[in-house]
Amino acid sequence: MSRSGKDKDTRVRTAKKRSESSTRWLQRQLNDPYVKQAKADGYRSRAAYKLIEMNEKFGLLKGASRIVDLGIAPGGWSQVARKLVPKAQVVGIDLLETEPIEGVTIFQMDFMDDEAPRALEEALGGKSDLVMSDMAANTVGHKQTDHLRTMGLVEAAAWFAIENLDKGGTFLAKVLAGGTDKDLLDLLKKHFKTVKHAKPPASRKGSSEWYVIAQGFKGG
Numbered sequence: 001m002s003r004s005g006k007d008k009d010t011r012v013r014t015a016k017k018r019s020e021s022s023t024r025w026l027q028r029q030l031n032d033p034y035v036k037q038a039k040a041d042g043y044r045s046r047a048a049y050k051l052i053e054m055n056e057k058f059g060l061l062k063g064a065s066r067i068v069d070l071g072i073a074p075g076g077w078s079q080v081a082r083k084l085v086p087k088a089q090v091v092g093i094d095l096l097e098t099e100p101i102e103g104v105t106i107f108q109m110d111f112m113d114d115e116a117p118r119a120l121e122e123a124l125g126g127k128s129d130l131v132m133s134d135m136a137a138n139t140v141g142h143k144q145t146d147h148l149r150t151m152g153l154v155e156a157a158a159w160f161a162i163e164n165l166d167k168g169g170t171f172l173a174k175v176l177a178g179g180t181d182k183d184l185l186d187l188l189k190k191h192f193k194t195v196k197h198a199k200p201p202a203s204r205k206g207s208s209e210w211y212v213i214a215q216g217f218k219g220g
């Protein structure tokens with residue numbers, strides 16, 4: 001086969017794979033009870049139930065008055081936070097646009113931008129009790145690259161939490177399996193009384209995501 005024939009063949013196969021994968025995604029969405037429940041409950045994402053489940057287990061939102069939501073879009077976690085602790089002040093950030101949520105200050109910017117931490121700190125106007133991050137880097141399909149990019153986000157989120165949490169505060173972050181490598185765990189153990197992992201039932205079994213929950217911030 002000629003070079004251009006081979007290229008065309010590869011393009012056709014890639015397009016076919018993409019279309020098969022979007023059909024699978026659509027099928028999964030249609031059959032997913034959490035997607036149906038989110039629609040019924042008015043939540044913008046099925047991810048809302050991950051926070052609800054982890055909150056039931058770890059009491060993350062109990063007594064929180066200032067909450068930071070890193071990777072807020074489309075807004076499910078902040079909706080849950082506002083519903084369960086209506087008096088709490090919530091500040092969120094995302095690369096993507098997020099439809100407004102009453103009582104929530106939202107920044108559309110990259111959390112890795114030098115200006116982002118200051119913008120969040122100023123909007124909060126004080127230390128927070130809960131820093132939660134559901135951020136995940138866009139995957140490129142190369143395991144090590146994906147792992148490193150997501151770890152970069154988690155580490156930046158952890159440092160933000162260390163600098164902005166009140167004593168006793170909580171840090172919750174999404175990590176990829178094997179993602180809480182020793183450096184991150186050591187950092188969290190140094191600054192928090194307890195560090196645990198959770199895979200809430202709403203997190204798809206096939207997905208490599210986990211959550212790390214660090215509670216009892218020891219203070220700066």
Ligand SMILES: C[S@@+](CC[C@H](N)C(=O)[O-])C[C@H]1O[C@@H](n2cnc3c(N)ncnc32)[C@H](O)[C@@H]1O
Nearest residue numbers: 045047071073074075076077094095111134135
């Ligand atoms: C799984 S979604 C969050 C879902 C959200 N917890 C909810 O319940 O609706 C992850 C979000 O992280 C955001 N994100 C990824 N990298 C980011 C970055 N560097 N700065 C800000 N947001 C980021 C993505 O744009 C995406 O919207």
